[in-house]
Amino acid sequence: MKMCIACGMPMTQIADYPLYDISKNYCKHCANKDGTMKTFDEKLASLTLRYMQSHDMDCAIAKHTAYVILKKLPAWKQK
Incomplete structure (x- = not known):
């Protein structure tokens, strides 16, 4: 099973x-x-935006959380 290099989503179907x-x-x-x-x-x-909406997060906290998560993924490690 492939995982998305940019978000980590499992890609199980075409x-x-x-x-x-x-x-x-x-x-x-x-x-x-x-x-x-x-x-x-x-x-x-x-x-x-998704974190702000689904977890009722403050914008700064949501952005920091998103940044930390994205930086762990292969597509963004060098950013």
């Missing part, structure tokens, strides 16, 4: 891949409409 392209190492949630991978800043913004 529908999990951007444009159903199983050669990609990132998931559909980390892809732009054309199938290219979103930038670190785009992922940071979307994950921050």
